[in-house]
Amino acid sequence: MVTIRPHRLILIGCLISGFACPASLALAGSLDGRPKIVLHVPTNQAATCQVPIADCSNAATAGRIGDIGAGAGRIVYLLLERGFIPRPAVVQFGLSYQQNCPENLSDGVGIDILSWTSCMRTRLGNGEWPEPGSSLDFLTECPPQPPSLVVLGSFYLSAYSADTLRVDASHPDRPGGFIETCNSGSGFYLYYPDFGSVVFSSDGQMAGCNPCVERCPDIPTPVPPAAPAA
Known part of the structure; x- marks a missing residue:
């Protein structure tokens, strides 16, 4: 059976009817049309603020x-x-x-983030970004016609042993994240199924979650990183 994403059905419908379709429908890569925060491990290790993939469904996890x-x-x-x-x-x-423990930022076990490059203006949320368990607010400046997929930034990290990096709630007491829109007073909640993850393993065969192609876990359980090989 062939599954067609909801926003693709809308696109097909407005094309058949002859009505003008929003340009974003033709480009949207999300499974259900909702906004997603995606992590992508590229083969090219030269980070830029240019979008590295044509569609979020192509993100490598x-x-x-x-x-x-x-x-x-x-x-x-x-x-x-x-x-x-x-x-x-x-x-x-x-x-x-790293089980959301800030003191494990550079302990030589699991994932250690060495540096962070931002591609837009930011505002500190909870903790000291990019420590484990921290959060950040990204400010887009409200461009008139934003692209469907944008680079918020990139991490330069070391994976000393098996570990998972994932997008999380903006605060321990909140169920997810939030998007404020450029229309004053309106916003949209993000939940765990909208948050992506990447997994580092010894053979590179264990994938994380790409929320553009699958529903990610509702409330992921933090898993301690594996001990580095002797």
């Missing part, structure tokens, strides 16, 4: 620890697929790895 040596640096992109939100103004969410 598996990384191999031994690609260039255990602990060697890797780039991970942080992407926003805006879905049916026409003009996001502020995007709020958090970051989870």
Whole structure:
């Protein structure tokens, strides 16, 4: 059986009817048309603020620890697929790895984030970004015609042993994240199924979750990183 995404059905319908279709419908890559926060591990390790993939459904969510040596640096992109939100103004969410313990930021176990490059103006949320368990607000400046998929920034990290990096709630007491729109007073909640993850493993065969192609876990359980190989 062939499954057609909801926004594709809308696109087909307005094309058949002869009515003008919003341009975003033709480009949206989300499974259900909702906004998504996506993590992507590229093959090219030169990070830029240019979108590295044509569609969020193409995001790679598996990384191999031994690609260039255990602990060697890797780039991970942080992407926003805006879905049916026409003009996001502020995007709020958090970051989870190392069991959300800030003191494990550079302990040589699991994932250690060495540096962060932002592709837009930000406002500190909870904790010190990009520490485990921290959050950040991304300010888009409300461009008149924003692209469907944008780069929020990129991490340069080391994976010393098996571990998972995932998008998380913006605060421990909140159920997810939030998008303020450029229309004053309106907004949209993001939930765990809208949040992506990447997994680093010894063989690179264990994938994380791409929310543009599947429903991610509702409330992920933090998993401690594996001990580095002796």
